Amino acid sequence: MNRFWMPLLGSLFAAPAAHADWAVNLPVGVTDISAQTFDLHMFAFWICVGIGVVVFGAMIIAMFRFRKSQGVQPATWSHNTVAEIIWTVIPIVILLVLAIPTARALVEIEDTRGTEMSIKITGYQWKWHYEYIGEDVGFFSTLARASNEARRRGSNIDPKTVPNYLLDVDRPLVIPVDTKIRYLITANDVLHSWWMPAFAVKKDAVPGFINEGWFKVNEAGTYRGQCAEICGKDHGFMPVVVEVLSKKDYAAWLAAQKSGKAG
Amino acid sequence: MSATVADMHDSHDHHGPVHTGIKRWLFATNHKDIGTLYLVFALVMLFVGGLMALIIRAELFQPGLQFVDPDFFNQMTTMHALIMVFGMIMPAFAGFANWMIPMMIGAPDMALPRLNNWSFWLLPFAATLLVSTLFMPGGAPASGWTLYPPLVLQTGDAFPFAIFAIHLLGISSIMAAINIIVTILNLRTPSMSLLQMPMFVWSWLITAYLLILVMPVLAGGVTMLLMDQFFGTSFFEAAGGGDPVLFQHIFWFFGHPEVYIIILPAFGIISHVIPAFSRKPLFGHNAMVYATACIAFLSCVVWAHHMFTVGMPLAGQMFFMFATMLIAIPTGVKIFNWTATMWQGALTFETPMLFAIAFLFLFTIGGFTGVMMAMVPLDFQYHDSYFIVAHFHYVLVPGALFGAIAGCYFWLPKWTGHMYDERLGKIHFWLTTIFVNLTFFPQHFVGLAGMPRRIPDYAVQFTNFNMMSSIGAFGFGFSQLLLVYVIYKCVKGGAKATAEVWDNPEGLEWTVPSPAPYHTFEVPPVYTPRYGATH
Ligand code: HEM
Ligand SMILES: [Cu+2]
Ligand SMILES: [Cu+2]
Numbered sequence: 146m147n148r149f150w151m152p153l154l155g156s157l158f159a160a161p162a163a164h165a166d167w168a169v170n171l172p173v174g175v176t177d178i179s180a181q182t183f184d185l186h187m188f189a190f191w192i193c194v195g196i197g198v199v200v201f202g203a204m205i206i207a208m209f210r211f212r213k214s215q216g217v218q219p220a221t222w223s224h225n226t227v228a229e230i231i232w233t234v235i236p237i238v239i240l241l242v243l244a245i246p247t248a249r250a251l252v253e254i255e256d257t258r259g260t261e262m263s264i265k266i267t268g269y270q271w272k273w274h275y276e277y278i279g280e281d282v283g284f285f286s287t288l289a290r291a292s293n294e295a296r297r298r299g300s301n302i303d304p305k306t307v308p309n310y311l312l313d314v315d316r317p318l319v320i321p322v323d324t325k326i327r328y329l330i331t332a333n334d335v336l337h338s339w340w341m342p343a344f345a346v347k348k349d350a351v352p353g354f355i356n357e358g359w360f361k362v363n364e365a366g367t368y369r370g371q372c373a374e375i376c377g378k379d380h381g382f383m384p385v386v387v388e389v390l391s392k393k394d395y396a397a398w399l400a401a402q403k404s405g406k407a408g
Numbered sequence: 409m410s411a412t413v414a415d416m417h418d419s420h421d422h423h424g425p426v427h428t429g430i431k432r433w434l435f436a437t438n439h440k441d442i443g444t445l446y447l448v449f450a451l452v453m454l455f456v457g458g459l460m461a462l463i464i465r466a467e468l469f470q471p472g473l474q475f476v477d478p479d480f481f482n483q484m485t486t487m488h489a490l491i492m493v494f495g496m497i498m499p500a501f502a503g504f505a506n507w508m509i510p511m512m513i514g515a516p517d518m519a520l521p522r523l524n525n526w527s528f529w530l531l532p533f534a535a536t537l538l539v540s541t542l543f544m545p546g547g548a549p550a551s552g553w554t555l556y557p558p559l560v561l562q563t564g565d566a567f568p569f570a571i572f573a574i575h576l577l578g579i580s581s582i583m584a585a586i587n588i589i590v591t592i593l594n595l596r597t598p599s600m601s602l603l604q605m606p607m608f609v610w611s612w613l614i615t616a617y618l619l620i621l622v623m624p625v626l627a628g629g630v631t632m633l634l635m636d637q638f639f640g641t642s643f644f645e646a647a648g649g650g651d652p653v654l655f656q657h658i659f660w661f662f663g664h665p666e667v668y669i670i671i672l673p674a675f676g677i678i679s680h681v682i683p684a685f686s687r688k689p690l691f692g693h694n695a696m697v698y699a700t701a702c703i704a705f706l707s708c709v710v711w712a713h714h715m716f717t718v719g720m721p722l723a724g725q726m727f728f729m730f731a732t733m734l735i736a737i738p739t740g741v742k743i744f745n746w747t748a749t750m751w752q753g754a755l756t757f758e759t760p761m762l763f764a765i766a767f768l769f770l771f772t773i774g775g776f777t778g779v780m781m782a783m784v785p786l787d788f789q790y791h792d793s794y795f796i797v798a799h800f801h802y803v804l805v806p807g808a809l810f811g812a813i814a815g816c817y818f819w820l821p822k823w824t825g826h827m828y829d830e831r832l833g834k835i836h837f838w839l840t841t842i843f844v845n846l847t848f849f850p851q852h853f854v855g856l857a858g859m860p861r862r863i864p865d866y867a868v869q870f871t872n873f874n875m876m877s878s879i880g881a882f883g884f885g886f887s888q889l890l891l892v893y894v895i896y897k898c899v900k901g902g903a904k905a906t907a908e909v910w911d912n913p914e915g916l917e918w919t920v921p922s923p924a925p926y927h928t929f930e931v932p933p934v935y936t937p938r939y940g941a942t943h
Contacts, residue, residue, distance in 0.1 A: 168869060189786065193779070207753075208750070211686070213754040219754040220752040220753070232740065252722065338792060354719070373791065373860045375482065376559060380478075381862075
């Protein structure tokens with residue numbers, strides 16, 4: 146009982162924005178593209194707020210000024226060509242203002258030239274496989290054990306006690322910082338989708354086809370995401386975790402992987 | 409002329425149904441009876457689909473799995489959506505069409521009454537078949553309502569039954585659409601020109617054409633799934649030369665027009681309610697007709713905005729982005745015209761008007777997120793997250809469903825001859841509106857913060873907003889019991905409604921008594937537009 150109600154009370158009284166529990170927005174992320182996406186998102190958001198103020202404002206004014214209870218006489222007009230032209234043209238202009246920077250960003254996102262290394266991502270029910278192309282290194286990445294135990298029905302383990310519940314894996318994808326990395330993505334069984342919010346990357350894994358894209362991470366660290374395309378019963382349990390190392394650490398990690406394999 | 413009417417009095421069952429009891433409904437050919445059947449069916453399905461939603465929201469109340477297993481959870485998300493779309497909202501608007509279109513255009517009935525009977529009676533069987541898949545070995549489809557292969561091909565024994573149910577639902581919709589088109593074009597009173605038709609009739613005429621265009625495409629798509637599963641074809645399997653993404657193109661060629669099939673009739677209803685309670689003609693009637701046609705046309709060329717992440721060429725992404733953004737323009741015209749209709753009117757706020765105003769505000773919020781999602785780089789973040797779930801529930805619940813509820817309160821006195829309980833109606837409105845926002849607004853936040861859709865369990869940082877959402881959902885669900893009670897009470901009795909019901913609203917349906925007699929307009933009425941000829 147307590148376990149059921151305490152979080153509820155907590156949610157009502159906890160100080161907003163005190164921690165990640167109240168995150169309400171996209172992450173700025175750690176790539177140039179993710180930062181640009183965030184800026185576009187905020188731009189679009191504020192434009193919508195602006196339109197909202199005008200449109201909702203007009204509705205609210207109408208609701209207060211033109212009430213029958215105030216004894217107003219209804220008008221009988223039902224046309225106004227000037228107004229109609231204005232409210233057709235202004236949205237066109239606003240949409241162009243939104244569309245132009247968006248198209249520019251999109252061109253940049255799709256520009257896969259000049260990548261420095263390639264990895265291949267394969268979706269399986271329900272794990273990811275990562276392969277470092279040309280390096281003879283590859284491994285599966287599955288939900289971390291602690292999460293996997295806690296998520297069973299009747300496990301009696303409180304998810305709050307599990308570090309990075311559902312967002313942790315046994316072996317993360319390891320990549321170097323400041324490197325333009327091309328990824329090739331496919332699936333082995335059904336559709337999956339590799340989503341890493343901090344990179345603003347989401348790409349479907351389609352069995353029998355290969356999609357490609359790229360990211361270049363500016364900051365070392367560990368980043369977490371999830372499969373975004375429903376792929377069966379454990380769709381919620383195949384996280385995407387990427388560990389970004391300095392170039393030096395990455396080289397050491399890669400060497401260890403290779404020697405581990407050789408040995 | 410009076411002689412003819414008198415003759416018909418003698419020769420015809422002028423005052424009531426031929427059959428009584430259950431037979432009245434089984435063999436119904438009267439548009440009002442069939443309209444009632446559709447509406448009651450939709451109301452029942454609202455609770456069946458709603459129950460599934462509450463199972464989903466109960467599981468998502470807090471992290472960890474408390475009530476259901478992941479596979480059953482996926483079955484619930486799939487069935488909830490299929491039932492709400494095909495079993496609830498589409499039949500609800502077909503019910504409004506049956507009741508109101510003949511009365512609005514001065515027709516005696518629907519043009520094809522027996523087809524009408526069949527269109528309706530397919531539905532209970534199709535819905536039962538669909539729900540019964542839950543009890544088959546392997547359970548119901550668990551692929552999401554989008555039925556994407558290869559996952560959907562992992563469905564157990566239920567697979568062909570689910571496909572068959574979808575075929576039946578599609579056939580029912582196509583027949584209803586044919587009937588509506590024929591009725592509008594052939595049975596309209598000769599004195600009403602096409603452009604003079606009320607907005608609800610116009611919306612449905614356009615919707616019906618969309619239905620005829622896209623339902624067969626869905627039927628084709630699901631049949632190809634069936635062939636892949638049982639007859640060794642490989643339309644959607646790369647190993648045999650097919651492509652899983654092809655199904656997505658087919659599905660969304662149906663699916664995007666489908667969302668407008670759902671919303672256009674609601675637009676139509678709102679276009680009646682707002683003028684009635686503003687005591688002022690609809691602003692820009694003809695512009696509204698053109699905007700609706702424009703939306704319908706554009707809705708057929710934007711489907712791939714549901715698939716920006718499948719790996720499309722740059723040119724394709726650009727095309728679908730711009731086309732999608734274009735839809736915002738005619739949609740905006742509609743919002744502005746409704747607002748202009750209220751401007752300098754004399755407003756009162758009876759329950760239908762309250763729902764219509766909430767529709768204006770909340771549908772617009774759904775439109776905003778729609779435009780944001782049309783921007784491809786942003787959609788890479790939003791796609792398949794809870795942000796999408798928030799978007800489409802804003803356009804579907806306070807959008808389409810509020811349109812239906814507004815229509816229900818608006819015409820209930822015409823149907824039953826009694827006024828509904830205004831006080832209860834207002835309480836229902838406030839509960840519904842508060843809870844709908846509590847349910848869906850926080851979903852924007854968790855979506856942006858990274859929560860994917862269609863997951864039975866989530867990372868702990870999403871807990872707070874999910875709890876709010878679940879509380880909202882239960883509140884919303886229970887508030888709808890009040891709607892049932894208000895309807896029940898209104899059918900049973902209440903203050904007598906006049907023919908006009910409201911303050912002199914425009915339209916032929918208000919010229920007949922309340923309750924509307926079993927047969928109306930056996931002789932085409934003379935239609936004179938109130939505000940002079942529209943141009
Ligand atoms: C201004 C108008 C609108 C625009 C620009 C718009 C745009 C979009 C976009 C781009 C998506 C795909 C998002 C994604 O999956 O990444 C989407 C999803 C959706 N929209 Fe809208 N939309 C609009 C209005 C509507 C209306 C009126 C309805 C229905 C009443 C609707 C129902 C839906 C549904 C059901 C989905 C999700 C389908 C699914 O994936 O299961 N939308 N919308
Ligand atoms: Cu998945
Ligand atoms: Cu769409």
